[in-house]
Amino acid sequence: MTYTTLIDTATLAALLAEHAGAARAGSPVVLVDCRFDLANPSAGESAFAQGRIPHAIYAHLDRDLSGVKTGTNGRHPLPTPTDAAATFGRMGIDSTVQVVAYDQDSGMFASRLWWLLRWLGHDRVAVLDGGLARWKAEGRALSDAPGSSAARTFVAAPRPDMVVSAAEIPAIAQSTDMRLVDARAPERFRGESESIDPVAGHIPGAVNHFFQRNLSSGRFLAPDALRTAIREDIGDVAGDRIVCYCGSGVTACHNLLALEHAGMAGAKLYPGSWSEWVSDPTRGVARG
Numbered sequence: 001m002t003y004t005t006l007i008d009t010a011t012l013a014a015l016l017a018e019h020a021g022a023a024r025a026g027s028p029v030v031l032v033d034c035r036f037d038l039a040n041p042s043a044g045e046s047a048f049a050q051g052r053i054p055h056a057i058y059a060h061l062d063r064d065l066s067g068v069k070t071g072t073n074g075r076h077p078l079p080t081p082t083d084a085a086a087t088f089g090r091m092g093i094d095s096t097v098q099v100v101a102y103d104q105d106s107g108m109f110a111s112r113l114w115w116l117l118r119w120l121g122h123d124r125v126a127v128l129d130g131g132l133a134r135w136k137a138e139g140r141a142l143s144d145a146p147g148s149s150a151a152r153t154f155v156a157a158p159r160p161d162m163v164v165s166a167a168e169i170p171a172i173a174q175s176t177d178m179r180l181v182d183a184r185a186p187e188r189f190r191g192e193s194e195s196i197d198p199v200a201g202h203i204p205g206a207v208n209h210f211f212q213r214n215l216s217s218g219r220f221l222a223p224d225a226l227r228t229a230i231r232e233d234i235g236d237v238a239g240d241r242i243v244c245y246c247g248s249g250v251t252a253c254h255n256l257l258a259l260e261h262a263g264m265a266g267a268k269l270y271p272g273s274w275s276e277w278v279s280d281p282t283r284g285v286a287r288g
Contacts, residue, residue: 003126005261006220007100009135012128015100016054030092030149031056032101034065034109035132038196044109053102053135054143057091061250065112074276075196075248076112078163084120085156092149095122102128102135105218108211108254115253115269121157127257130219164243164270166277170284172243173205179234180206183246183255184274191287196247199278203245204286209233211251214258226262240266245273 003011012031019027033056035044041062048058059065064087067079079087093099099117101110110127117125128135136142164172173180182202187193189208194200202208213229214220221229234242239259244252249271259267277283 002124003098003100004123005126005257006129007126008129009138009140012053012100012135013140015098027092028096029098029100032091032099032110032113033058033132034061034101034103034113036061036103036109044103047104049144051142051144052147053132054141054145055147056102057147057149059087059091059101059113061109061112065109065116072276072279074272074279076250077276078116078119078249078271081120081156081158084116085154088117088120088122089154090149090151092152093117093122093154094152095155097124097152099125100128101125102131105131105133106212106215106254107131107220107257108251111253111257112250115256119159119162119269120154121159122154133218162268164268166270166272166280166283169203169243169270169277170205173203177237178241178243179237180270181234181242181244181252181255182206182208182274183211183244183251184208185210185212188247191285197275197278199285201285201287203274203277204284206245206286207234209255211246211254211258214254220258220261223262226258227264230259230262230264238266239264242267243270244268245270245277247273248275249273 019029033048033052037043066076101113103109107127114125114127172178182189189202191201244255246252
């Protein structure tokens with residue numbers, strides 16, 4: 001069976017048992033730990049070394065799931081397809097593999113890996129619903145043994161229609177039948193506080209759907225409830241008329257995963273997001 005949005009802990013445990021380890025040579029499942037802390041970039045990797053779901057390998061947001069920063073392309077720019085393909089190949093991912101990504105709890109960072117793989121043409125990827133927190137709460141096995149993965153050849157097939165550039169944003173924001181959706185916390189969206197980027201506020205014309213609204217008790221809402229919550233915030237608009245952004249293109253992927261799980265497929269990502277937007281002082285800023 002193929003999993004393309006979420007996977008629950010019981011199903012993952014059964015998969016790992018069936019295939020005797022997610023990272024062994026020839027396994028059809030690759031399990032990737034994406035834990036990260038924006039305030040302490042080494043924290044996720046340190047936590048991984050102390051204990052993880054058995055056979056998981058680690059993906060670092062800055063090193064593995066982002067590209068080179070130029071100062072004007074945001075805090076977590078996309079890697080080039082060539083670089084991403086090399087990274088995924090080293091992880092043991094190819095077109096035959098089911099990938100499962102997890103992080104500490106909400107899927108905030110795991111959804112970035114989920115989106116990157118889909119962007120490069122690999123749909124067999126799912127996020128562990130509830131993350132490591134739920135896995136541990138259920139008393140499931142952990143390991144501190146080194147993970148390994150036999151390298152494979154990942155062939156990237158980029159989908160350019162999944163992204164939009166900064167140049168396209170003003171027209172999208174002003175369109176009557178499209179929505180530019182900001183995934184950040186409401187107080188950051190309103191410009192009342194900003195602890196990460198040098199300018200507070202949001203892109204003019206954007207609406208706010210805080211990514212935590214996709215969750216209840218650490219797990220994603222059911223599809224019907226997700227659709228209701230999303231439409232309460234952004235209105236009744238088709239998925240393929242939505243463009244998502246956040247501070248740096250990470251939590252926006254959580255909204256993209258929620259939209260896909262809710263049956264509202266086709267939304268796009270503005271990868272540079274707010275951190276790229278405000279690198280140019282001529283671009284507009286809205287508050288309130």
